[in-house]
Amino acid sequence: MIYLANSNRYEKMIYRRCGNSGIQLPALSLGLWHNFGSVDKPENMKEMLKLAFDNGITHFDLANNYGPEPGSAEENFGNILTGDFKSYRDEVLISTKAGYYMWAGPYGDWGSKKHLTASLNQSLRRMKVDYVDIFYSHRRDPNTPLEETMGTLDSLVRQGKALYAGISNYSPDDTQKAANILRNLGTPCLIHQPRYNIFDRAPENGLLNVLETEKIGCIAFSPLAQGLLTNRYLNTIPDDSRIAKPHGFLQKESLTAERLQAIRQLNDIAQKRGQTLAQMSIAWLLRDKRITSVLIGASSPRQLEDNLQSLKNIDFTEDELSAIDRISIPVLMYRG
Numbered sequence: 295m296i297y298l299a300n301s302n303r304y305e306k307m308i309y310r311r312c313g314n315s316g317i318q319l320p321a322l323s324l325g326l327w328h329n330f331g332s333v334d335k336p337e338n339m340k341e342m343l344k345l346a347f348d349n350g351i352t353h354f355d356l357a358n359n360y361g362p363e364p365g366s367a368e369e370n371f372g373n374i375l376t377g378d379f380k381s382y383r384d385e386v387l388i389s390t391k392a393g394y395y396m397w398a399g400p401y402g403d404w405g406s407k408k409h410l411t412a413s414l415n416q417s418l419r420r421m422k423v424d425y426v427d428i429f430y431s432h433r434r435d436p437n438t439p440l441e442e443t444m445g446t447l448d449s450l451v452r453q454g455k456a457l458y459a460g461i462s463n464y465s466p467d468d469t470q471k472a473a474n475i476l477r478n479l480g481t482p483c484l485i486h487q488p489r490y491n492i493f494d495r496a497p498e499n500g501l502l503n504v505l506e507t508e509k510i511g512c513i514a515f516s517p518l519a520q521g522l523l524t525n526r527y528l529n530t531i532p533d534d535s536r537i538a539k540p541h542g543f544l545q546k547e548s549l550t551a552e553r554l555q556a557i558r559q560l561n562d563i564a565q566k567r568g569q570t571l572a573q574m575s576i577a578w579l580l581r582d583k584r585i586t587s588v589l590i591g592a593s594s595p596r597q598l599e600d601n602l603q604s605l606k607n608i609d610f611t612e613d614e615l616s617a618i619d620r621i622s623i624p625v626l627m628y629r630g
């Protein structure tokens with residue numbers, strides 16, 4: 295395998311325009327929520343980042359608190375970026391976020407100007423970059439005026455600390471309001487980052503319509519339901535899986551008997567399509583042109599290789615789509 299070679303990496307990837315903007319995102323983006331913290335192996339991280347980039351994945355998604363330890367994913371990413379990726383800063387798109395708990399006291403969380411500004415300054419230092427490409431409000435803060443949170447995104451873009459503004463986990467109503475405020479400020483909302491997968495259909499209840507109407511991009515996170523929508527748990531819970539890890543966010547309770555049965559049935563459909571379940575789950579999202587990018591996680595280069603193959607077939611027959619609905623809708627994890 296040739297890493298960081300002057301390869302034809304951009305021919306291997308599909309790029310989709312992000313809403314009404316100048317930015318194109320790779321159909322697959324790589325997130326560093328898990329597997330890039332201080333508890334993880336540096337060589338594995340480096341290999342995954344190189345493999346991703348060499349296959350045209352130009353977008354890497356972070357947040358202030360990714361780790362564990364919180365902040366360590368940004369530190370590790372910064373070390374790799376200033377090492378192997380030194381000459382590639384202009385070829386990659388880096389995002390980070392603030393809005394979940396990061397440090398003690400009233401300024402370490404949520405959506406105030408104080409928190410967002412201090413957090414982005416910390417993120418820039420940890421990643422050793424002058425700016426990020428996208429800065430997100432990670433969640434809606436019900437106690438801070440939306441004007442303050444959006445005004446801060448606009449201000450950070452004007453300061454050159456971020457090129458674009460995004461929102462994540464906002465309801466359809468709040469997304470509409472945020473889009474209006476940002477448009478009036480002259481910093482249009484580039485992108486929304488919701489959780490969306492075969493087991494989580496919440497974005498279908500209004501959010502995707504708002505994004506389409508407002509011409510805002512959509513990057514779907516946890517497309518594999520944190521690993522449930524793969525072959526990982528078909529027979530057992532592997533020791534090195536997210537469910538088994540003490541710091542993993544996927545709980546054993548999510549793997550109910552009914553859901554496991556659904557996973558096995560979905561796996562049968564994937565096999566008939568000539569895909570792994572992971573590939574089919576990614577393709578299922580990409581079949582919808584409103585999805586700009588699918589934001590995957592991976593714990594090994596092998597998984598990443600598997601996921602990259604999903605781009606070979608993102609078309610579904612009506613029969614396949616109805617069969618997927620029939621199996622998954624009764625066991626949805628989130629209905630929205």
Ligand SMILES: NC(=O)c1ccc[n+]([C@@H]2O[C@H](COP(=O)([O-])OP(=O)(O)OC[C@H]3O[C@@H](n4cnc5c(N)ncnc54)[C@H](OP(=O)(O)O)[C@@H]3O)[C@@H](O)[C@H]2O)c1
Nearest residue numbers: 325326327515516517518519520521524535536572591593
């Ligand atoms: N905005 C937000 O609030 C928010 C929240 C969550 C995530 N995100 C973003 O979305 C990114 C992705 O989230 P996620 O990690 O939950 O995504 P995911 O793609 O649904 O799950 C990734 C996990 O699935 C398993 N996996 C991946 N590919 C596989 C394959 N081919 N075969 C078998 N198993 C496979 C691995 O589990 P094992 O570890 O068990 O091997 C991997 O760690 C995050 O890194 C972050 O950037 C954003």
